[in-house]
Amino acid sequence: MTSRPTPDAPTAPTDSAAPAVRLRGLTRSFDGRTVLDDVDLDLPAGQLTALLGHSGSGKSTLLRAIAGLDHEVAGSGELTAPDRVSVVFQDSRLLPWRRVLDNVLLGSDGKEAAERGRAALAEVGLAGRERAWPNELSGGEAQRAALARSLVREPELLLADEPFGALDALTRIKMHGLLRELWERHRPSVLLVTHDVDEAIVLADRVLVLDQGRIGLDLTIDRAHPRSYRDPLLGEYRERLLAALGVTEDHAGRENQKNQEHKEKQETHQ
Numbered sequence: 664m665t666s667r668p669t670p671d672a673p674t675a676p677t678d679s680a681a682p683a684v685r686l687r688g689l690t691r692s693f694d695g696r697t698v699l700d701d702v703d704l705d706l707p708a709g710q711l712t713a714l715l716g717h718s719g720s721g722k723s724t725l726l727r728a729i730a731g732l733d734h735e736v737a738g739s740g741e742l743t744a745p746d747r748v749s750v751v752f753q754d755s756r757l758l759p760w761r762r763v764l765d766n767v768l769l770g771s772d773g774k775e776a777a778e779r780g781r782a783a784l785a786e787v788g789l790a791g792r793e794r795a796w797p798n799e800l801s802g803g804e805a806q807r808a809a810l811a812r813s814l815v816r817e818p819e820l821l822l823a824d825e826p827f828g829a830l831d832a833l834t835r836i837k838m839h840g841l842l843r844e845l846w847e848r849h850r851p852s853v854l855l856v857t858h859d860v861d862e863a864i865v866l867a868d869r870v871l872v873l874d875q876g877r878i879g880l881d882l883t884i885d886r887a888h889p890r891s892y893r894d895p896l897l898g899e900y901r902e903r904l905l906a907a908l909g910v911t912e913d914h915a916g917r918e919n920q921k922n923q924e925h926k927e928k929q930e931t932h933q
């Protein structure tokens with residue numbers, strides 16, 4: 664567990680019951696403009712949490728702060744996060760000059776590491792593609808490889824910034840199933856940044872909405888898994904989230920219906 668106090672903050676205590684991530688008074692600004700405004704948040708160990716918010720609301724800024732990737736950003740507050748953190752982005756960030764297995768193993772050597780890498784690739788459905796080059800993979804396969812690379816480190820915390828944002832709808836649905844499966848097997852704490860309300864509701868046990876620099880809504884999704892886009896009981900959560908995002912009912916209704924029809928069609932075709 665690493666505490667990263669910013670200049671005016673004390674160090675957080677660490678104990679076994681402590682949340683995986685603890686933020687107190689986290690503030691981040693760019694050019695004098697406050698993007699995160701005094702955010703308090705606990706992410707319990709082993710929870711899959713989704714983070715929604717308008718474009719520019721600060722989701723990536725929050726994720727980068729938790730990942731410790733924002734040293735150049737002005738800010739304050741107290742932040743505690745685990746030592747083993749993996750980050751997955753919208754693009755796979757595979758090195759094109761390394762084969763898939765070598766990408767997964769980056770930074771680890773030896774026979775045992777190679778075995779773990781192979782096992783991770785098998786877990787994401789890429790057994791047999793170890794020696795492929797990244798440019799031989801589809802977008803979905805590349806994201807699978809990125810997930811394998813993050814898993815091989817057995818992270819305590821997985822930070823995922825729109826990991827499925829660039830994928831087509833059918834691949835996205837398959838990746839939702841995969842992410843949930845991997846989470847159930849490994850149980851890291853996950854913070855999933857997404858624009859997609861349905862993705863958040865189907866995958867996460869808790870959904871946060873970032874609004875005006877703060878957590879505007881903190882919603883527990885109390886439905887068993889696996890969840891279906893067709894589940895009418897998820898509709899109520901969807902409405903609350905859309906309202907928190909400021910989407911009007913009319914607009915939401917039309918968009919929802921379109922999305923719902925599309926997703927149901929894709930689900931049927933799986």
Ligand SMILES: Nc1ncnc2c1ncn2[C@@H]1O[C@H](COP(=O)(O)OP(=O)(O)OP(=O)(O)O)[C@@H](O)[C@H]1O
Nearest residue numbers: 693694698716717718719720721722723724725858
């Ligand atoms: N390095 C930076 N320098 C200056 N401004 C930045 C920087 N990074 C982010 N910002 C600004 O901070 C605000 C929040 O950005 P951030 O990327 O966190 O939003 P987001 O919610 O992740 O957006 P999106 O959903 O579009 O990815 C935006 O107005 C953005 O322009």
